[in-house]
Amino acid sequence: MQNKRQIYADRIVVKVGTSTLIHHNSKINSSVIKQLAKVLSTLKKDGKDVVLVSSGAIGVGMGVLGLDQRPVKISKQQAVAAVGQAELMQIYNEAFHEYDMSVAQMLITKDIIDYPESHTNVMNSFQELLSMDNTIPIVNENDTVTVSELDHHTKFGDNDQLSAIVTNLVDADLLIMLSDIDGFYSANPNKVPDAKLIGTIGEIAPEIVAAAGGHGTKFGTGGMTTKLKAAQRILKHNQQMVLTNGKDPEIIFNILAGEPVGTLFSKNI
Numbered sequence: 211m212q213n214k215r216q217i218y219a220d221r222i223v224v225k226v227g228t229s230t231l232i233h234h235n236s237k238i239n240s241s242v243i244k245q246l247a248k249v250l251s252t253l254k255k256d257g258k259d260v261v262l263v264s265s266g267a268i269g270v271g272m273g274v275l276g277l278d279q280r281p282v283k284i285s286k287q288q289a290v291a292a293v294g295q296a297e298l299m300q301i302y303n304e305a306f307h308e309y310d311m312s313v314a315q316m317l318i319t320k321d322i323i324d325y326p327e328s329h330t331n332v333m334n335s336f337q338e339l340l341s342m343d344n345t346i347p348i349v350n351e352n353d354t355v356t357v358s359e360l361d362h363h364t365k366f367g368d369n370d371q372l373s374a375i376v377t378n379l380v381d382a383d384l385l386i387m388l389s390d391i392d393g394f395y396s397a398n399p400n401k402v403p404d405a406k407l408i409g410t411i412g413e414i415a416p417e418i419v420a421a422a423g424g425h426g427t428k429f430g431t432g433g434m435t436t437k438l439k440a441a442q443r444i445l446k447h448n449q450q451m452v453l454t455n456g457k458d459p460e461i462i463f464n465i466l467a468g469e470p471v472g473t474l475f476s477k478n479i
């Protein structure tokens with residue numbers, strides 16, 4: 211049995227990726243969403259501050275519109291995201307209402323770090339929302355006003371980095387990143403079957419970067435590369451991040467209890 215971890219987490223950001231929210235057959239994984247609502251509502255009622263960063267707008271939109279493949283054209287992706295975001299929030303709304311919780315939709319862009327006025331406004335919104343007893347802010351990138359050309363000014367790039375930026379902004383203690391994989395491995399386990407799970411990472415060394423591969427499903431976007439960039443930002447701000455499998459969101463309780471699940475990114479190890 212490995213030692214317990216030291217996890218200090220009064221304010222937590224949880225990021226959930228598309229591959230956790232959507233089955234391979236394009237159907238929404240409603241049992242994961244219901245469990246996530248249960249776990250996050252419990253934490254909030256226990257006095258924790260909780261922010262959810264949720265991907266899934268494009269994946270859910272594809273399901274609603276009956277698309278098999280993610281559209282290539284940017285404007286089409288944006289339209290699909292607009293359809294999916296509405297559906298996604300409706301599902302979250304219903305799931306959280308079971309626990310007498312409201313959800314608050316926050317669609318943000320990179321402007322919040324580039325423009326002081328936008329930064330102040332989003333900080334004020336977070337502060338108000340976090341001070342409410344029965345409300346969980348749910349953040350996604352505002353896909354209809356951002357585009358994915360790499361050099362475009364207002365694109366975050368992906369929700370992995372967005373969740374790290376949110377963690378910095380709200381000064382959270384911990385980012386929990388829920389994906390379709392148990393943690394960070396010595397190589398992409400979908401390609402290298404004997405790859406080993408790495409329990410703790412204190413710095414993003416070149417061999418760690420070299421081990422990171424691309425996304426796993428047709429829905430995921432950044433793979434491990436963007437998760438490492440997120441981890442780098444978290445470590446720079448002396449915060450902690452745990453990357454783990456989101457198939458059973460109750461794992462969040464295990465993480466907060468200090469159990470050695472997934473991969474912990476922390477300087478204090």
Ligand SMILES: Nc1ncnc2c1ncn2[C@@H]1O[C@H](COP(=O)(O)OP(=O)(O)O)[C@@H](O)[C@H]1O
Nearest residue numbers: 227228229389395397398423425426430432433
């Ligand atoms: N070193 C690695 N360790 C773990 N997973 C890896 C690694 N390199 C690449 N991957 C891939 O990254 C995928 C998770 O990223 P992604 O598909 O973008 O998920 P999400 O939708 O959760 O953001 C895994 O399913 C796996 O195939």
Ligand SMILES: N[C@@H](CCC(=O)OP(=O)(O)O)C(=O)O
Nearest residue numbers: 227228265266267268369431
């Ligand atoms: N804003 C996009 C997020 C895309 C994204 O980063 O997805 P993922 O790699 O699943 O976290 C959406 O909601 O579809």
